[in-house]
Amino acid sequence: MSAPRDLDRMIQSFLAEGPMELPDPSYDEVRDRIEQKRQRAFIGPWRTPDVNRYLKIGLAAAAVVLIAVVGFQYLGGPNTGSPGATETPQPTATPTATPQPSVAGGLPLGPHTLCDSGFCDLVVTVTISAADWYGTAGGGILVKNDNPDPPDGSGMIVFTGPLYVYGEPCQWEGTAPETPATTVDELVAALSAQASRDATEPVDITVDGYTGKSITLHVPDDAAFSAGQFTDCDQGKFGGWTTPGFVAPERYYQGPGQISEVWILDVGGVLTVIDTGYYAGTPAEDIEELRAIVESLTFELP
Numbered sequence: 001m002s003a004p005r006d007l008d009r010m011i012q013s014f015l016a017e018g019p020m021e022l023p024d025p026s027y028d029e030v031r032d033r034i035e036q037k038r039q040r041a042f043i044g045p046w047r048t049p050d051v052n053r054y055l056k057i058g059l060a061a062a063a064v065v066l067i068a069v070v071g072f073q074y075l076g077g078p079n080t081g082s083p084g085a086t087e088t089p090q091p092t093a094t095p096t097a098t099p100q101p102s103v104a105g106g107l108p109l110g111p112h113t114l115c116d117s118g119f120c121d122l123v124v125t126v127t128i129s130a131a132d133w134y135g136t137a138g139g140g141i142l143v144k145n146d147n148p149d150p151p152d153g154s155g156m157i158v159f160t161g162p163l164y165v166y167g168e169p170c171q172w173e174g175t176a177p178e179t180p181a182t183t184v185d186e187l188v189a190a191l192s193a194q195a196s197r198d199a200t201e202p203v204d205i206t207v208d209g210y211t212g213k214s215i216t217l218h219v220p221d222d223a224a225f226s227a228g229q230f231t232d233c234d235q236g237k238f239g240g241w242t243t244p245g246f247v248a249p250e251r252y253y254q255g256p257g258q259i260s261e262v263w264i265l266d267v268g269g270v271l272t273v274i275d276t277g278y279y280a281g282t283p284a285e286d287i288e289e290l291r292a293i294v295e296s297l298t299f300e301l302p
Helices: 003-017 024-039 051-076 184-192 284-295
Strands: 110-115 123-128 141-144 155-160 203-207 210-218 239-242 259-267 270-278 298-300
Touching: 110 141, 110 155, 123 284, 141 284, 155 284, 184 210, 184 259, 184 270, 203 259, 270 284
Parallel strands: none
Antiparallel strands: 110 123, 123 298, 141 155, 155 270, 203 210, 210 259, 259 270
16 A cells, blocks of 8 residues: 555655756756757757756656556565455557557658748748758758758758858858948858859749849868868868858858758848758759759748
């Protein structure tokens, strides 16, 4: 009769042993690593995940293990006391799972809010038509196979509003202009003049009835790169541009040889940039899916 109460006390004691809050230095370290990983998936600043929530989930999982161990000791262990009656196990019905339509991984097929007011000056929606695309609703990014990195990753990022384009993307410190690009033509001119990008001639585009231009840029194949860092560049980042209020690059790149097809639109007076990134090793079907997603874009002005 005392077993259930003892079990409750043991679980309560287990959950009370460790702190539910990380010390500030530990929290900062975890947050920095999370932000760095999220930033490398094409965009920043990032919302910081609730670390305490993950800790509680981990503790809860450990508690389940404890319950199983203690339950075995009380209920399933050998009977070392006096003989007594034992209960006969009763058969139980096995629940039948109802099949649910799904894709192989990532986001469900259909409309997806690519960017909302938390990151953009307008609402941007795309249509997901293939499996294995990942992204947080409204967060401004999509990544194929949850991998933006070389040699075969791909993904896209959206920016709205003025952009400060660096004159030199590797030694970008001190090369941001005094005034940002605020129109399609200004941004195209700034990107075309950016050192080492091997920019193509811009071409006219129309998306969701809004006109603009597309330009393709490159990260040098021979850029020094190690452990996720461009080792010869300022702060280890090969930077494209930043936005008002940010000092470091808000758009920086994931590795040598990265190719960016930049779609630049004027959406009701709002400068809107969709930067798609991939590599020479990215499967052709992934690149086609990427372009199809861009062509599916729709915009909602505030």
